[in-house]
Amino acid sequence: MTHGAAPGGSGGVPPRGSAAERRAERLVLLSFGITFLTGIALLVLYVAGGQTQLEGILLTLCLGGLGVGIVIWAQRLMSSELRIERRHPIGGDRHRIANLGEALSDEEGFTRRTLLIKALGGALAGLGAALALPIFSLGPAPGRALFETSWRAGARLATIGGEPVGPDDLPVGGVLTVFPDGDDIDPNAATLLIHVEPGLLRLEGDAATATPEGFVAYSKICTHAGCPVGLYRAAQHILICPCHQSEFDVLAGAVPISGPAARPLPQLPIRLEGDTFVAVADYSEPVGPSFWNMGR
Amino acid sequence: MIRRFLRPPPGTSRPPSRAERAGPADDAERDPPTDLERLAMWIDTRTGLAGVVRTGMRKVFPDHWTFLLGEIALFCFLILVLTGTFLTFFYVPSAALVTYEGEYVPLQGQEVSAAFDSVMALSFEVRAGLLMRQIHHWTALVFVAVAILHLCRVFFTGAFRRPRELNWVIGFTLLILAMAEGFTGYSLPDDLLSGTGARIAYSAALSIPLIGPWAASLVFGGEFPTEALISRFFVIHVMLLPGLFFGGIAAHLAFVVLHKHTQYRGGPAEETNVVGRYFWPSQVFLSTGLFFLTAAVVALIGGLFQINPIWAYGPFEAAEVASPAQPDWYVGWLDGALRIFPPFEPTILGVTIPSAFIPGVVLPGILFTIVALWPFLEARFVGDDREHHLLDRFWERPVRTATGSAILAIFGVLTLAGGNDVIAFYFSTEVESLTNLFRVLTLVVPPLLWILVYRACKSRRDRSQEPVETHRPPRGGVALRRTASGGFEEVET
Numbered sequence: 001m002t003h004g005a006a007p008g009g010s011g012g013v014p015p016r017g018s019a020a021e022r023r024a025e026r027l028v029l030l031s032f033g034i035t036f037l038t039g040i041a042l043l044v045l046y047v048a049g050g051q052t053q054l055e056g057i058l059l060t061l062c063l064g065g066l067g068v069g070i071v072i073w074a075q076r077l078m079s080s081e082l083r084i085e086r087r088h089p090i091g092g093d094r095h096r097i098a099n100l101g102e103a104l105s106d107e108e109g110f111t112r113r114t115l116l117i118k119a120l121g122g123a124l125a126g127l128g129a130a131l132a133l134p135i136f137s138l139g140p141a142p143g144r145a146l147f148e149t150s151w152r153a154g155a156r157l158a159t160i161g162g163e164p165v166g167p168d169d170l171p172v173g174g175v176l177t178v179f180p181d182g183d184d185i186d187p188n189a190a191t192l193l194i195h196v197e198p199g200l201l202r203l204e205g206d207a208a209t210a211t212p213e214g215f216v217a218y219s220k221i222c223t224h225a226g227c228p229v230g231l232y233r234a235a236q237h238i239l240i241c242p243c244h245q246s247e248f249d250v251l252a253g254a255v256p257i258s259g260p261a262a263r264p265l266p267q268l269p270i271r272l273e274g275d276t277f278v279a280v281a282d283y284s285e286p287v288g289p290s291f292w293n294m295g296r
Numbered sequence: 297m298i299r300r301f302l303r304p305p306p307g308t309s310r311p312p313s314r315a316e317r318a319g320p321a322d323d324a325e326r327d328p329p330t331d332l333e334r335l336a337m338w339i340d341t342r343t344g345l346a347g348v349v350r351t352g353m354r355k356v357f358p359d360h361w362t363f364l365l366g367e368i369a370l371f372c373f374l375i376l377v378l379t380g381t382f383l384t385f386f387y388v389p390s391a392a393l394v395t396y397e398g399e400y401v402p403l404q405g406q407e408v409s410a411a412f413d414s415v416m417a418l419s420f421e422v423r424a425g426l427l428m429r430q431i432h433h434w435t436a437l438v439f440v441a442v443a444i445l446h447l448c449r450v451f452f453t454g455a456f457r458r459p460r461e462l463n464w465v466i467g468f469t470l471l472i473l474a475m476a477e478g479f480t481g482y483s484l485p486d487d488l489l490s491g492t493g494a495r496i497a498y499s500a501a502l503s504i505p506l507i508g509p510w511a512a513s514l515v516f517g518g519e520f521p522t523e524a525l526i527s528r529f530f531v532i533h534v535m536l537l538p539g540l541f542f543g544g545i546a547a548h549l550a551f552v553v554l555h556k557h558t559q560y561r562g563g564p565a566e567e568t569n570v571v572g573r574y575f576w577p578s579q580v581f582l583s584t585g586l587f588f589l590t591a592a593v594v595a596l597i598g599g600l601f602q603i604n605p606i607w608a609y610g611p612f613e614a615a616e617v618a619s620p621a622q623p624d625w626y627v628g629w630l631d632g633a634l635r636i637f638p639p640f641e642p643t644i645l646g647v648t649i650p651s652a653f654i655p656g657v658v659l660p661g662i663l664f665t666i667v668a669l670w671p672f673l674e675a676r677f678v679g680d681d682r683e684h685h686l687l688d689r690f691w692e693r694p695v696r697t698a699t700g701s702a703i704l705a706i707f708g709v710l711t712l713a714g715g716n717d718v719i720a721f722y723f724s725t726e727v728e729s730l731t732n733l734f735r736v737l738t739l740v741v742p743p744l745l746w747i748l749v750y751r752a753c754k755s756r757r758d759r760s761q762e763p764v765e766t767h768r769p770p771r772g773g774v775a776l777r778r779t780a781s782g783g784f785e786e787v788e789t
Contacts, residue, residue: 050423052430056599059427060592067588074581082563085356085570087556087685090459092782139513146502146509146519160615177615187521187614220615225499225634225652226520227492230617242621243492244635245717245727258728260634262641262651289499290650291508295643 013079024076031069038062146294147286149219150179150186151268157193157217157277158182164276167213170195173234177220180279188287190220190228191268193277194250196237202252210269210280217268217277218254219287222246224261226289239265263290353576358559362453365446367583370545371590372439376477379432380534386422387484388414389530391523400607408611411486411526415606431598436478438594440626443471451670451700453687455558457680461671463551468668470544473537478624480533486526487606488618493627494529495520496634500656505647521614560687567685568784620718629707632714633659636734663703692760694753701749702742709737 014020038061045054105111156164157178170176176193184190198214210216218239222229227243237250238257246259254265266287269280286294329337340346357363390410396403398413399420408416418425447467450456456464479497483490498520501512517524556570565571573579609618623631633655641651666673674696675681690697712719713734720727779785 046423052424052426053599055424055427056430056595059599060596062592063588063595064592067585067590067592069585070581070588071585074578074585078578078581080359080573080578082571083354083356083574084564085354085556087568087570089778089782089784090555090683094781135514139510139515139517142509142513142519179615184615188519190615225496225656226502227495227621228615228617242617242717243496244631245731246639247728256639259731260637260639260651260655262639289502289652290641290648291502292505292647292650293509294648295646 013077021077024072028069028073028077031065031072033065035062035065035069038065146288146291149189149282149287150183151189151191151279151282152180153279153281154273155180155279156182156273157191157270157279160184165193166275166277167195167215167272168275170215172197172214175232175234178217178277188221191217192220192229192232192239192265193217193270194232194239196250200237200251206269207253207267210267210271212270212272212277215270215277216250217270217279218248218250218265219268219283220265221288222261223256223263223265223288223290224259229265353574355553355556355575356570356572357575357579358557358565358570358572360560362449363557364586365442365449367586368590369439369443369446370549371587372435372442372594373541373545374587375435375591375594376432376439377538379428379435382428383418383432384534386414386418386425387411387530389484389527391486391526396611403607403610406611409486409526411484412606412611415485415487419607427595427599430601430603431594433481433603434597434601435594436474436481437624437626438597440471440474440478443474444626447471448700448704452690452697453558453560454684454693454696455687456671457684458671458675459555459683460551460558461675463548463555464671465668466544466548466551468664470541470548472664473541473544475626477533477537477541479627480529480537482604482624483529484526484533485604485606486612487604488609488612488616489604489621490606491521491612491614492617492621493623494525496631496656499652503650503653504657505649505653508650521612556685558685558687561689565686567683570685620715620721622715622718625711628714629710630656630660630714632710632712632716632734635716636710636713636731636738638735663706667703691753691756694750694757697753698746698750702746705742705745706738709734709741713738 014024038058042055042058042062045051045058110117158164158181159176160179160182161184162182164182165176165178170193172195174195178191178193179189180186194216196214196216201208201211201214201216203211203216218229220228220230222241222243224241224244224246227241229239229241229246229248231240231242232238232250233240239248239250239254240246241259241261244260246261247257248254248261248265249257253267256262256264266283266285268283270277271280272278336346388410392410393407394410394413396406396408396413396416398404398416400416403416415429418429420426450464450467479493483494494516498512498516501515502508504511513519516522517528557572559565559571563571610616622628634652637651637655639651640649640654642649688696713731716730716734717727719725720730777785
């Protein structure tokens with residue numbers, strides 16, 4: 001026998017006409033009634049213009065009434081008698097496997113042509129390579145794009161679509177996001193212009209000369225995972241990336257002093273031309289997150 | 297009358313029905329067929345499915361609340377498909393810039409993407425649109441949570457053992473798909489926060505040695521941020537992944553039917569039977585009720601609790617960032633790993649290993665591989681390749697339970713580390729010291745928990761009178777033994 005009832009218990013269904021049965025039936029009726037009424041109410045609310053929180057509550061009651069009613073119906077008014085079903089072993093018959101093996105290999109025109117089978121494998125590999133071709137249309141070759149930004153010698157530092165920035169536009173302790181001539185066509189050109197007390201910067205050589213009047217410019221793209229380094233703690237001269245909490249020391253060439261970033265934010269060499277700042281050249285190293293061949 | 301109904305029309309051939317096989321005498325005593333029987337006959341003579349359906353209705357389902365977790369996950373998926381379909385009717389997958397002219401005053405006149413604009417319209421102008429959007433997002437969060445609970449139930453009870461190893465792999469793949477769905481969906485509104493998540497994923501792809509720049513370019517359509525991102529993620533979110541989902545869920549359920557359900561020990565339950573309720577009507581009613589209850593709960597959360605208020609974040613700007621930047625909860629552990637991994641970026645033979653590579657690619661790769669292959673690893677190490685249909689109690693398998701707990705602890709500690717700035721804010725401490733603390737905790741807590749759980753399970757098991765593997769005969773029945781050919785034979789007891 002495949003099916004059978006487990007011993008013991010009448011299945012828990014209350015006897016016909018009993019108080020328990022009537023109570024269960026009333027509960028199911030009440031639940032379905034709530035669903036009906038709240039459904040109508042939802043319709044009225046919708047016509048009246050809708051209100052998200054009320055809609056949520058009414059929808060909850062509407063769906064919940066149906067759910068509760070159906071579950072009570074199943075639990076209180078249907079047999080919960082335990083049934084037993086036999087399990088049958090899954091596969092594992094050696095004869096069937098042997099038959100399958102025979103069926104797979106009984107065509108000699110297939111099995112004996114080992115050379116052709118190998119050649120077929122080779123042909124399919126070729127087909128696979130051909131089918132992989134369109135994949136390379138999905139994106140341009142990386143090329144030098146990762147090494148460059150849209151900064152060029154003479155490009156003026158300006159806020160997005162705004163005026164070029166000069167020394168008077170930024171007090172000490174201030175920070176401003178600038179783009180080449182204010183054009184953000186290349187988002188990776190985002191640069192932070194920071195004004196510190198001129199004597200505090202601890203830079204040397206070219207890096208030091210590229211900081212006119214205590215103004216220093218660093219890439220805004222974090223060298224860890226590419227988030228914009230959006231927070232500046234002016235009192236300590238620390239830039240913080242909100243994504244993974246990397247911290248960079250503005251006075252010492254934006255070297256990472258805490259968190260997961262391992263590389264300084266590249267510095268944009270700038271000079272003063274008249275009363276606006278301009279770039280001396282593009283960044284000399286890749287901005288943003290590292291990649292394997294960035295040293296080349 | 298009834299004979300005319302049962303007899304095939306001239307010229308058709310049909311195998312004899314059960315009634316015909318039983319003989320004409322039996323036939324004559326039957327009542328005329330009901331309308332339901334007529335309908336069933338109409339369908340059966342066109343599909344031949346009556347037998348299968350009848351067998352299916354009498355399938356037995358064991359009754360235990362932990363078996364409902366997988367069902368709730370399935371229902372969440374259905375709710376996601378329903379609400380998601382509604383959302384696609386209004387969503388515009390385009391990065392083209394438009395001027396926002398909707399109802400939300402603070403953003404009026406601002407240049408935003410068409411995608412952002414359409415989600416704003418969905419939230420403010422489409423009636424019940426915000427409700428649908430919030431239910432969709434909340435359900436996605438609940439979906440992943442319930443799927444993980446379901447995975448834990450299967451893991452800690454050993455339900456993944458032979459013959460269910462393949463279904464474990466399918467189930468785990470579905471969980472990865474769910475996370476990928478959540479991640480791509482998170483990016484679609486094109487608000488300030490969503491772009492940040494995509495950017496970090498781009499950086500992780502970029503960090504892979506040798507193939508990173510190519511891989512990142514092919515997935516994102518160039519150097520981040522790209523115009524292609526929104527439309528690409530949209531197609532992945534609403535077509536590619538759901539297609540894989542439907543296939544995966546079908547296979548997952550087909551395996552449950554094929555293997556029959558596992559069950560806990562106790563009562564008449566044995567390795568060779570299934571004890572529970574019939575599929576029809578009890579189980580169907582309970583499951584239908586559970587579907588509506590699941591829908592009611594997510595409707596309540598979606599109606600009352602705001603989620604992803606994109607109007608407060610504003611549109612995506614490549615040079616801007618929201619702070620605190622927090623991902624959806626199930627990605628938090630990856631974010632945490634990225635936060636606390638030390639600033640280590642060596643260059644070996646001219647190949648730079650970016651600091652995001654190990655925490656962002658290698659670590660999840662290793663963890664996912666261990667979880668995905670667990671059934672095979674355990675079978676090999678324990679040397680147990682037998683079929684199992686009775687579930688373990690979690691303390692009966694100290695090594696498995698301890699290892700599972702340790703893996704969960706890794707995810708837990710890393711998730712907390714993903715909120716180190718938020719925790720630092722609430723406890724008025726420095727983020728740096730918290731980062732160091734989490735570095736220590738990640739290394740210390742999992743092994744410590746492993747030892748603790750192992751010892752607790754072991755002492756509980758030793759106290760228990762019942763040995764783990766008993767071959768005792770079933771109470772009041774016959775004892776069966778597997779034969780070499782795979783069948784069963786009775787054993788004298």
